[in-house]
Amino acid sequence: MTRSNAELIADRARLLGPNVSTFYDNPVHIVKGEGVWLWDADGRKYLDCYNNVPHVGHCNPRVVDAICRQANTLNTHTRYLHDGILDYVEKLTSTVDDHLDTAILTCTGSEANDIALRMAESMTGKRGIIATDATYHGNTSLVSQLSKSNVPTVGFGLGQFFRFVGAPDSYRNPDPEGMRFAESVAEQIAEHEKSGIGFAALVVCPYFLNEGFPDNPDGWLKPTAEVVRKAGGLLICDEVQSGFGRTGTHMWAHQKMGVVPDVMTLGKPMGNGHPIGGVVTNSEILGTFRKGYRYFNTFGGNPVSCAAAIAVLEEIEDKHLLENARKVGAHARMRITRLAKKHEFIGDVRGSGLIFGAEMVLDRETKQPASAFTDRVINGMRERGVIHSKLGRHKNTLKIRPPMPFSIENADLLFDTLDEVLAKTPLDA
Amino acid sequence: MTRSNAELIADRARLLGPNVSTFYDNPVHIVKGEGVWLWDADGRKYLDCYNNVPHVGHCNPRVVDAICRQANTLNTHTRYLHDGILDYVEKLTSTVDDHLDTAILTCTGSEANDIALRMAESMTGKRGIIATDATYHGNTSLVSQLSKSNVPTVGFGLGQFFRFVGAPDSYRNPDPEGMRFAESVAEQIAEHEKSGIGFAALVVCPYFLNEGFPDNPDGWLKPTAEVVRKAGGLLICDEVQSGFGRTGTHMWAHQKMGVVPDVMTLGKPMGNGHPIGGVVTNSEILGTFRKGYRYFNTFGGNPVSCAAAIAVLEEIEDKHLLENARKVGAHARMRITRLAKKHEFIGDVRGSGLIFGAEMVLDRETKQPASAFTDRVINGMRERGVIHSKLGRHKNTLKIRPPMPFSIENADLLFDTLDEVLAKTPLDA
Known part of the structure; x- marks a missing residue:
């Protein structure tokens, strides 16, 4: 059925319960x-600068075809033999260090x-x-504990x-060599050991996306990896947001940060x-895990999922999406840097490839976060048909993370609109 | 690429690690x-009497169409408004007690x-x-603890x-009123309370599928539910296997067992x-959970998943699949009961609707499980083009759980083949 926005909101509260988050106070329906575009129920078109899930574009034809073809042929569990899962794991592991096989x-x-x-x-x-104090790694009982916030x-x-x-913060608390971060990891390792619990692993998004993607130079995680290994723990890199070429320089952000995760x-x-x-790892770790757990996942690795995932990797290759991220990301950085010269409340410009943004401050000297202002900017952008979000410890960093086929023209539309919105949004509402 | 069976097995070990289970020592590719049929790479056709995941039939056209149509239109998270998730939850909750809304x-x-x-x-x-001592409820850190085996x-x-x-066992340890089961739950509640941990919940599959689907009469869980409620705990019914009309008498097995779960x-x-x-529950429980957890699931409830799930409910209704399960299940029970008169090693016949089977014993007096024999039967069936499995505490119960469009003719082919295999399989190999 087709509900009005008011009906949709009422039915969500009734059927999905309280505290189910939406974007915007007056959410979009x-x-x-299609590609980098979204349409609402009134036919209004939005430039999507937020969604990284449709990585190769909304309703990407290659992915949709792969899903339809395979769903129409066979979809079953992995207790039967099937080429799909093997083709995918072979292709996926070929993009990482040989150690991860x-x-x-x-x-x-x-x-x-x-x-x-x-x-x-x-x-x-x-x-x-x-983990860092401003991250998110998922929603199971165990994993939800990683979200300190x-x-x-x-x-x-x-x-x-x-x-x-403490999450790295290149703007307020520079640590260009990553030595201070490594030290704070060492301190927490010592605390774990002292408490008798012992140290098992450090989990990080190697580009620290939720933390506001600090401007860490390439190789920045090396000292941290050393500390982790010396203590006998595992380095877990969560590439859920940072991977698949997002940063425009490497397929995986851990490669950019100079480490090979366990x-x-x-x-x-x-x-x-x-x-x-x-989960990609080496055979020793996989074997040890499997000794303790007869892990089986009914839907995991099914032929349709693998067909979709293979199509994503092929699309990244064939459409040169990593190169596109680099090229468009560089253009975006140039545009946003130019905006920073014009608009006082842009305190810092950060990002790599198709994850970029700017930190909004009330004052460039004090760096006081302009969190409420950032909210108004996001709403202003939405009013003008551009969807993006915010993140970081102070929720004052524009989060711009579009599908990977995002073009120079799309970036220009985004920044022309942002220029206009920044000019018209009052700092004090 | 297309691999031979030997190559598939070698690549699985190399790419997916050790201890990844397959069906049969010489697994099927x-x-x-399509519907109740599967084909291997050599073009050989199998009658699928095992797979409950393709509930409305392999590659069901209505489901495939729904997936393709929606995947081609929009697939995104639930932070935007969308009718799909609301239509589905409305439809789903209309099949259960008003309390579960x-x-x-x-x-x-x-x-x-x-x-x-x-x-x-x-x-x-x-x-x-x-939980019972012979069950399985999933694979997360927390949930995998429910598998005692x-x-x-x-x-x-x-x-x-x-x-x-102890899992209920109508064959070896009858408990027709469910009083003994309720008492053993009460005992474990007391142990939890004594230890200081306290009692939070009982989790059961209401038809005890993994436990070998004992022949519990309708209403059997009532005394147990009473014990759980009296102790202030929650009754969690896992309908992953038993639901969606599988038993042929009710949409949900908890309805058959006379209880409304929390x-x-x-x-x-x-x-x-x-x-x-x-997870279906009442608003109070949902609200209380959401107070503790800002639960969000990126893929959960996305438009494509909901389109597929709506198509499944529609197909169950339109094709009268619950009624089909009842009708074909009754026929199957008749056929297997007839086989039991002929074949000494069928110790017990059980099931309801399209979950049915028989327990294999070496001796009807001692009820000694014929576990190895059951394995040989399953392999013999596969050789003759029928796929099913085994389960229960002694792994000696034939597990027959076909897609819901399973017909009288399919059942006849299954039991004609089983008759032949039982006659030709040696009790001692």
């Missing part, structure tokens, strides 16, 4: 997508991170996990195993919206 | 499915059970969970919160193989 396929990034943490426990015999009030006592380090986890963009996630 | 959609049954256990903790402030050697200390009761969890057949799961 999206009914159609095996995978478990799941349905979500949450399931992938849940496995990764158990791999760390299996390998080390210890349970202490470290949203520490569950319940959770089977799992909170005791998690410790946090475990890499994947989700969102992997199947362009089709539910698929994964 | 399935490449195509809200839902969270996930990608898997594991994610659903992981939420259900946290709902129990949120509602009761306690953590003690009870496969207790993880690691798992962040979560094992302490789980206690087990939480119902769903998975496998929900999207006919498309990854979707769900």
